[in-house]
Amino acid sequence: MAEVLVLVEHTDGEPKKVTAELLTLARTLGEPSAVFLGGPGTYAKAKDYLAQYGAAKVYLVESEDIADHVAAPAAEVLSKLVADTSPVAVLAAATPDSREIAARTAARTDSGLIWDATALTADLTATQGIFGGSTIVSSKVTKGTPVVVVRPNSTAPEAAPSTPAETPVDITISDAAKGAKIVDRVVEAKSGRPDLTEAQVVVSGGRGLGAAEHFALVEKLADTLGAAVGASRAATDAGWYPHQNQVGQTGKTVSPQLYIAVGISGAIQHRAGMQTSKNIVAVNKDPEAPIFEFADYGIVGDLFNVVPQLTDEIQKHKAG
């Protein structure tokens, strides 16, 4: 069976859930080969996970050249693997880093690129929601090796234990690819909550909260639901919440089972990042707020009354 290259999404070796989703998807297209690119000593943390989700092979590069430079070295490795293995497709996650690596790989291998796919059939027809999800297109790569960037939460991950053959990739990263050097990493927002793009439930707060300290209401609700916390741009611009948590056109795109918008009007740029959520719940005191046009369930009311009550009721529900 032909190989499908899956670019492993991970943080210092810790695999992200979308990796399992991509491997599951890859199994419907051919034989999944995980491509693990990371810093020295990071693979150990991913090894069992890749086996659990059915990687038949793992191509491996652990080096500072990869970890300490932006996109180009990873694209060099992936392009070499495309040339060496002639895969049916390359799958990568729709995260900022991986989409850049995917794009460069497509350019280097003279291949077509599809981004933000939410489904992919065995004949490599991709489904994408474009224009903020208002139009659904099916598209296909017509040149080279299809490079497909897939949205997190598009495929339900299914375990399929395997014993992958590990193949270190024999490559020397070119100097040209090492032009952009990462000299420091600064952690600003460590919350212990689920990753925003992968969470099954997201609770987001907007300008309606009125002050940074009122985000505690959103966090408390999020924690009773095991949810990630998001924010509108108005809230991040005001400095109430870290901008890494911004949801929308210029923030993260999320597609959880449940999205709760608290004090958010539902501007088109916000909508672009959350409207594929399965269930949208809104709390807003303005009955005319655009968010009610696409919410599945909405409460017109003051968030300072509604949200604490909701948190209590969920706690009671869980206890009862």
Place this chain on the structure above:
Amino acid sequence: MNIVVTVKQVPDTWAEKKLDASDKTVDRKSVDNVMNEMDEYGVEEALKIKEAHGGEVTVVTMGPDKAVETIRKALSMGADKAVHLSDESLHGSDALSTSAALAKVISTLSPDIVITSSEASDARGGVMGALLAERLGLPQLTQARKVTVDPGAGKVSVERLADNGYALVEASLPAVVGVVEKINQPRYPSFKGIMAAKKKPLTKLSAADAGLDAGSVGLPAAASTVLEAQPAPPRQSGTIVKDEGDGGAKVASYLAAQKLI
């Protein structure tokens, strides 16, 4: 500093965007078109670098004739000159061939720094910075929320947005920088700026002028194709309830009914 900034004309953010029924490319005729909002941040950053270090800002765009409106806007914000790559044969180009065409034009300008924004609101690929870096063989400093240029040392560094913070990334000039919208507050064109823009140099290039091979651009050369396009099924209209003191409890019952809790 020789600063190049790319801009794109796109359908207005609030316009109802569609694909053209005949060739399934973005319909740019039936809607108002504006400068991609994100690109205003790119232009602003280019102007800031010029103000801090001197030099010249050249705007580069590829697009139909009317994209000249977007060039005018950048010039009226304060850019010095512009290059407009415009040719019927470019219609339908995908991100890959667009990046190759833009790179070809940009390389003739011998820039010290090339600035792009993180994405255009029509296609939302978010890949142009990476592709230009690849095509031009320059360091890629994308997802930048802060840019510091040191022309004396020939260096540039950026704060690259990461999942839980940022990475400090350094490179030698020339380099490609892609900016996110947290980076600055774009200025509005002043009346004086608008008047001055009319006299600023604008070079219009055809595909042939730019030395582009006819087979490498446009819809026929695109490396992917749209097979089918359909309006998304409308969302079922939701239940909207006024809070009568039991709003929170009502949401909880809804969540329970949907088996979400």
